Amino acid sequence: MQIYKVGGAVRDRLLGRPVSDVDWLVVGATVEKMQALGYRPVGADFPVFIDPKSGQEYALARTERKSGRGYGGFVFHASPDVTLEQDLIRRDLTINAMAEDQQGNLYDPYFGKKDLDQRILRHVSPAFAEDPLRVLRVARFAARYAPLGFRVAPETLELMRQISASGELQALTAERSWKEIERALMEEQPQVFIQVLRDCDALRELMPELDALFAAPQDAGMHTLAALEQAAKHQQPLNVRWACLTQALGTAINAVNQRFKAPRECQELALLVGEFQAHCHRAQQLDAATLLDLLQKFDVYRRPQRFEDFIAACEMDARGRGGEDYPQGDYLRGAVAAAKAVEVKSLVAQGLTGQALGAALKAERLKALEAYTQSAIAQRN
Ligand code: CTP
Numbered sequence: 001m002q003i004y005k006v007g008g009a010v011r012d013r014l015l016g017r018p019v020s021d022v023d024w025l026v027v028g029a030t031v032e033k034m035q036a037l038g039y040r041p042v043g044a045d046f047p048v049f050i051d052p053k054s055g056q057e058y059a060l061a062r063t064e065r066k067s068g069r070g071y072g073g074f075v076f077h078a079s080p081d082v083t084l085e086q087d088l089i090r091r092d093l094t095i096n097a098m099a100e101d102q103q104g105n106l107y108d109p110y111f112g113k114k115d116l117d118q119r120i121l122r123h124v125s126p127a128f129a130e131d132p133l134r135v136l137r138v139a140r141f142a143a144r145y146a147p148l149g150f151r152v153a154p155e156t157l158e159l160m161r162q163i164s165a166s167g168e169l170q171a172l173t174a175e176r177s178w179k180e181i182e183r184a185l186m187e188e189q190p191q192v193f194i195q196v197l198r199d200c201d202a203l204r205e206l207m208p209e210l211d212a213l214f215a216a217p218q219d220a221g222m223h224t225l226a227a228l229e230q231a232a233k234h235q236q237p238l239n240v241r242w243a244c245l246t247q248a249l250g251t252a253i254n255a256v257n258q259r260f261k262a263p264r265e266c267q268e269l270a271l272l273v274g275e276f277q278a279h280c281h282r283a284q285q286l287d288a289a290t291l292l293d294l295l296q297k298f299d300v301y302r303r304p305q306r307f308e309d310f311i312a313a314c315e316m317d318a319r320g321r322g323g324e325d326y327p328q329g330d331y332l333r334g335a336v337a338a339a340k341a342v343e344v345k346s347l348v349a350q351g352l353t354g355q356a357l358g359a360a361l362k363a364e365r366l367k368a369l370e371a372y373t374q375s376a377i378a379q380r381n
Pocket of ligand 1: 009092096131133134
């Protein structure tokens with residue numbers, strides 16, 4: 001029995017990048033032997049084990065054949081006679097198909113090291129097409145390694161195009177797709193993820209609404225990419241990046257949210273940004289009643305962070321259009337402070353309760369915002 005380090009851990013060590021989790025490959029063993037050695041199986045019909053001491057994953061060498069459409073359609077063949085080369089050839093990219101034994105020797109039958117040195121994302125074999133998720137994975141790796149100068153090999157892009165044309169991307173579950181999208185958005189150059197999906201026609205399959213923006217007037221598609229790029233440059237969290245990606249989709253934002261079952265925080269912010277972004281950009285021109293309405297809609301008194309995320313997404317949008325600073329942000333923060341300064345206590349002391357208290361609070365906040373907008377106008381003149 002031989003144990004090899006495989007996949008991302010080998011790749012990232014060679015790239016000099018931090019290695020987050022290590023995957024091990026076991027050649028020449030059986031399920032029974034692994035269990036006898038104390039490894040714990042992760043599932044009933046999957047030849048993968050966890051080492052209870054380290055928590056790391058050990059997979060038996062296997063060949064994989066597709067037996068149908070979708071992710072369920074896999075047949076695994078794991079047996080002690082499956083070789084290292086046979087296991088590695090079914091993997092996605094050459095840079096992910098290298099192995100290292102326990103003495104540190106590199107096994108690289110598909111020239112991953114050369115592709116790593118030449119900064120190429122290249123598929124290992126036609127088996128790539130057996131998992132359509134790999135289209136998203138390649139786009140994600142392109143986003144991650146773009147700062148290092150990586151690009152997708154033309155023949156791999158062509159294969160990705162064929163997968164897009166086959167309709168197989170439609171069979172991906174929302175959960176698997178979202179996991180890739182989420183990780184890609186958090187990479188250093190998330191706009192490259194979208195660009196690669198577009199280059200291989202996968203964007204048209206996954207998010208036709210976004211793809212259509214590239215044909216829209218004023219190049220709304222390129223602008224979306226620029227906003228996303230800014231969001232990454234300013235290290236914005238996932239919900240802000242998702243809102244930047246979806247902000248120009250108008251009435252389709254909800255459908256895209258649902259399609260990928262985006263987490264609630266992302267869904268919510270995307271919808272709010274879609275609806276109120278124009279307000280934010282024109283903040284200084286809003287009258288007090290509209291401002292109050294905006295703050296109420298955001299429930300800013302109880303959810304200040306969501307409002308901050310909203311401002312951030314709008315700012316990234318403006319920066320994506322070449323804006324250098326965004327005074328709208330501080331102006332809105334000032335409005336929040338003015339509205340928050342209204343004392344509920346003094347209204348309660350007047351004996352107000354229930355609806356009457358709510359109405360009085362709103363009226364006082366409106367007064368405060370009128371004073372705020374007036375003084376801002378005075379300062380400007
Ligand atoms: N793999 C694959 N096809 C997939 C998923 C995984 O071929 N759809 C293979 C690749 O060899 C990959 C390894 O399984 O390197 C481990 O997969 P995973 O842990 O998902 O990715 P990593 O390559 O470790 O990358 P990351 O840094 O993104 O975790």
